[in-house]
Amino acid sequence: MADFWLEVADITQSAMDGLLYGSTYALIGIGFTLIFGVMRKVNIAFGAASLAGTYASLVAFQVLHAPAIVVFAVSVIASGVLGYVVYLTCFRFIAASNELGSLLATIGMLLFLDEVTVVSTQGMPMPYPVLFSDTMLFFGPFSLRSDLLLVFVASVVCTGILLAVIYRTRLGLATRVVSQQPVAALLCGISVPRTNATTFVLSGFLGGVAGSFIASSVGLLSPLLLIPVTLKGLVVTVIGGLGSIPGAIVAGLLVGLLENVFLYFRGVTERDIYVMLLLFIFLAVRPRGLLGRLHA
Amino acid sequence: MLVIENIVTAYGKIEALRGVSMEAQEGRITCLLGPNGAGKTTLMYTVAGILHARRGSVRLQGQELVGKPSSEIVRRGLALVPENRLTFPEVSVRENLIAGAYLRLTRDKAGVAEDLERQLVRFPRLRERINQDAGTLSGGEQQMLAVARALMARPRILLMDEPSLGLAPLVVEEIFRTIHELNAEGVTVLLVEQNAHMALQIAHHFYLLEQGRITFSGVPGALQEDEVIHRAYLGGSGASSH
Known part of the structure; x- marks a missing residue:
């Protein structure tokens, strides 16, 4: 009997850890879905651009020895910039009707970004700043890793900010109407390319947050993260x-x-x-x- | 007020507009009639900057519009109520209206709120449905929403592309009454219609567009109404002899 209850406690513990870590998947999923929502197109390179942005933040970590929070901020900004680069290379100049063209371009972009990160780090995993790795919070028989708890809280805050932008601001209104009726959006004076570009930057910011959190909770940044992040992001997008x-x-x-x-x-x-x-x-x-x- | 000269717009090699010239005078209702495929919607989209003219000029109060982005054209006081209404189906009626005032949302909050109230007074049905998604509205309500959204841009000239399309006769009458009222308030109107009978009742001046060319220009009564109707629906002798 005691064994049974121990097992239940273990499963609950696993589920709780998973739930906390799942908040990073939620961020990646939101990034994918945001772009799909506005352009009705899938950006396969989203996870790769986000991780590449996180890789870029290693410069702040390794060269400038910046504190973790600065490293995270650099990851967010770099991923936003890369989001814009993906928009320019894979969407801006490819006709909207050419769905396959943009899809293939983003696959190419994924491979390119992956290759660049592998080459620039010789494929070796890189240490990434960790936040309170040794602190645990205890609730009766359960414990929570405080870094995962922080990741969870921060993801919730980022999601809240994003929802406020989408549903409460002029920019958010533009992103919502452009996808529903692009011609009418133009007739309202909304610039469709600018709105699309902004959406890529916004989702890039989220990807940068997710990338640095994922790397931080593992303590490592490795090219091996790319496939799981991309696949789980897509799975989350489809299931959601x-x-x-x-x-x-x-x-x-x-x-x-x-x-x-x-x-x-x-x-x-x-x-x-x-x-x-x-x-x-x-x-x-x-x-x-x-x-x-x-x-x- | 709006002067269109020799506009040529093409889809690939096919010229949909083959040198269209017409004019909408300030304070008037000008109608453009013509059969399906004559190029009426192409002309509206060209004037509004959605499609790009290959040649020709469009001037609003003397300022050239050809080559300007649609946002700039809206800013200069031209709004188009597009064919099929094109309301934003998955945002609320309120947000549809606010999107119409997009260009001055940050600078002129008070003015936008005032204009929103004005539209809701004009269209009480929209007030009843203010928080509903536009996609849940009836065809007539969506048409009113599309008109109200265009008015939120405070246009000096309002272009309307077949506002009566697919609507019940009673609703059509309401739409035309609204056009008449707007004009009485000083809005210049350029109305594209297939419903020649209704259009000729409120137009000060009308044009016939057939196969990408203007084939007639005059005041209502200058042409027998049944001939206008015939040519507006089918494209008449005027076009086939060209």
Whole structure:
């Protein structure tokens, strides 16, 4: 009997850790979904641009020995800039009707950014600043890693800021209407290219936050993070419902939670298999995702 | 007020407008009639800066509009109520209206709030639905919303592209009454219509556009109404003899 309760406690602990870590997936998912929501196009390079921005912040860490918070800020800004670069190279000058063109361009961009980071670091994992790694908070039989808790709180704050921008500002209104009716947006005097570019920068900021949090909670920045971040970001976007920000939040937390539970039962080698199975189940049973609109 | 001269707009090699010249005089209602495919919507989009003219000129109070981005054209006082209304379906009626005043949202909050109230007085139905998504509105309500959104830009000239399209006769009458009222308040109107019968009742001047060319210009009554209707729907003898 005691064994059983120990097991339940362990599973709960795993689920809680996963939920906290899932907030970074939510950020990545929001980034993907934001771009899809505005342009109705997928930017596969989003995760790569975000991680490349985080790599850029290593300069502040290794060369300038800046404190962690400055390193994080550099990651956010660099990812925003790279978001704009992806917009320019993969979307701005490719006709809106050429969906395959932009998709392939972003795949090319992903490979390019990956190659640049691998070459500039010789493919070696790089240490990344860690926040209160040794502090734990205890709640009865459970403990929470305080760095994960910080990541969670910060992700919630970033999401809150983003939602305020989208639903409370002039810029946010522009991003919402441009996707729904681009011609009418032009007739209202809204610049469609400028609005699209701003969306890429905004989502880049989020990606930079997520990238530095992910690297910080692992303590390392490695090219091996690219595929999981990209895939999980896409899985979260699909499960949440393409274009739905609340959907991406819920799905990010859900994927983080389930992934850790899978990890608990089946180990790290099988974990991602179940995450992918989850994706297939959603595509088959509920293709519009948790909170997506019917026509999306 | 609005002078269009020799406008040529093409899709690839096909010239949809083959040198269109017309004029909308200040304080008047000018109508542009013509059958489907004559180029009416192409002309509206060209004037509003959505499509780009290959040749020709469009001047608003003497200032050239060709080559200007649509935002600049809105800023100079020209607003278009597009064909099929094109309201933003997944934002509220209020936000649709606010988007219409996008260019002065930050600088003129008080003015925008005032204009919003004015539109809600003009269209009480929109007030009832102010927090609903525009996509849930009926066709007639969406048309009113599209007109109100255009008016939020404080236009000196209002272009309307087939505002009666697909609407029930009673709603069409309401729309035309609104156009008449707006004009009485001093708004210059350029109205594109297929409903020649209704359009000729409120127009001060009208043009016929057939196959990318203006084939008639005159005051209502200058041409037999049944001939106008015939040519507005089918493209008449005037065009086929060219």
